[in-house]
Amino acid sequence: MLFVLRIRSKTKTHASHTFVSHQYAVLNQVTAGTIALVDMNAEKLDGEAKDLAQGSAFHQHVRIEASSDYSVSAKSHLVIVTAGVAQKVGESRLALIEKNVEIMKNIIPNVLKHSPNAAICIVSNPCDIMTAVASKVAGPSIPAGRIFGSGTCLDSSRLQSLLAKGLGIDAQSVSGYVIGEHGDSSVAVWSSVRVGGVPILKDVTKPPSDMLNAMHREVIDSAGDVIVKKGYTNWAVGLAGAYIAKNVLDDTRQIMPLTTCVRGLHGIEEDIFLSMPCSVGSHGVRRVIDIPLTQYETDAFLKSAEAVWEIQKGVWDDIS
Numbered sequence: 531m532l533f534v535l536r537i538r539s540k541t542k543t544h545a546s547h548t549f550v551s552h553q554y555a556v557l558n559q560v561t562a563g564t565i566a567l568v569d570m571n572a573e574k575l576d577g578e579a580k581d582l583a584q585g586s587a588f589h590q591h592v593r594i595e596a597s598s599d600y601s602v603s604a605k606s607h608l609v610i611v612t613a614g615v616a617q618k619v620g621e622s623r624l625a626l627i628e629k630n631v632e633i634m635k636n637i638i639p640n641v642l643k644h645s646p647n648a649a650i651c652i653v654s655n656p657c658d659i660m661t662a663v664a665s666k667v668a669g670p671s672i673p674a675g676r677i678f679g680s681g682t683c684l685d686s687s688r689l690q691s692l693l694a695k696g697l698g699i700d701a702q703s704v705s706g707y708v709i710g711e712h713g714d715s716s717v718a719v720w721s722s723v724r725v726g727g728v729p730i731l732k733d734v735t736k737p738p739s740d741m742l743n744a745m746h747r748e749v750i751d752s753a754g755d756v757i758v759k760k761g762y763t764n765w766a767v768g769l770a771g772a773y774i775a776k777n778v779l780d781d782t783r784q785i786m787p788l789t790t791c792v793r794g795l796h797g798i799e800e801d802i803f804l805s806m807p808c809s810v811g812s813h814g815v816r817r818v819i820d821i822p823l824t825q826y827e828t829d830a831f832l833k834s835a836e837a838v839w840e841i842q843k844g845v846w847d848d849i850s
């Protein structure tokens with residue numbers, strides 16, 4: 531879990547691969563007064579905190595605190611939750627549910643006890659369902675949007691990076707969204723993709739070409755590919771987390787795809803948690819941007835919602 535704070539403030543994380551990459555990216559990119567790290571594995575946590583602190587001569591001044599006691603995270607402005615079991619080679623994110631639901635039930639009350647007003651960003655997988663679980667555990671007194679997931683922010687970056695590589699340009703010249711599940715049923719919104727401001731599709735009524743579908747497939751498979759090769763993913767998700775942290779702590783209202791409740795969009799009648807472009811600020815997701823989708827993209831989004839709800843509803847109804 532990662533807690534990010536800012537100006538006299540804090541951010542929080544766990545001593546996991548994901549946690550450490552978040553810390554590292556936050557240290558280099560985000561103005562946070564204090565970063566507090568919390569993990570149940572006290573020894574590993576101490577090792578990670580010392581390793582990070584020993585480089586403090588080389589980054590902006592940040593106080594690094596670490597403890598297995600949640601009081602170290604008190605008064606955080608942003609909490610990033612990365613605790614939980616991770617995928618093994620060939621395993622789907624959905625296979626992690628049972629263990630990570632229990633972990634979330636343990637973490638969220640502790641976080642809220644010490645930082646009742648923090649924005650909370652869930653990274654643990656399956657990210658959409660864990661965000662739903664965290665929101666349900668937190669209860670209706672926590673305003674909608676305060677708890678959100680990193681969702682397809684990372685998938686969108688993967689798509690932008692692939693397109694940029696193919697075109698031989700900088701990834702920041704490519705904009706566009708992957709929405710829906712952070713997982714197999716995600717939707718590449720090709721009608722939203724712009725290169726240097728120019729739409730890449732001439733005719734949005736046609737289904738995406740085989741080449742575009744293959745690129746989207748590569749995005750979906752990219753975490754599995756990295757896990758086969760190095761055992762886990764951490765750097766890209768850490769950078770995504772730091773990007774989210776910066777925009778939350780600076781209250782920028784930047785728009786990025788994040789996991790939030792999408793009830794009401796495209797006729798969805800359940801509290802399904804999925805990624806859509808959202809404006810983000812110091813209190814988390816401020817509003818969901820209902821971007822125009824082609825019929826093809828709408829159908830795919832609704833299929834993604836169905837796939838997530840199929841799993842979410844089982845755990846959702848079990849949390850009182």
Ligand SMILES: NC(=O)c1ccc[n+]([C@@H]2O[C@H](COP(=O)([O-])OP(=O)(O)OC[C@H]3O[C@@H](n4cnc5c(N)ncnc54)[C@H](O)[C@@H]3O)[C@@H](O)[C@H]2O)c1
Pocket residue numbers: 531544545546547548549568569570571574612613614615616617626630633636637653654655656657680681684712762763764767
């Ligand atoms: N959303 C994304 O894009 C994305 C990307 C990478 C990883 N992840 C997810 O992040 C999670 C962590 O992955 P990892 O590779 O860092 O795993 P990891 O095994 O390296 O670390 C998990 C950490 O969680 C800690 N932990 C477990 N239960 C806890 C609890 N109740 N309280 C406090 N700490 C607890 C463990 O001690 C461990 O340090 C996984 O669910 C993984 O799938 C998500």
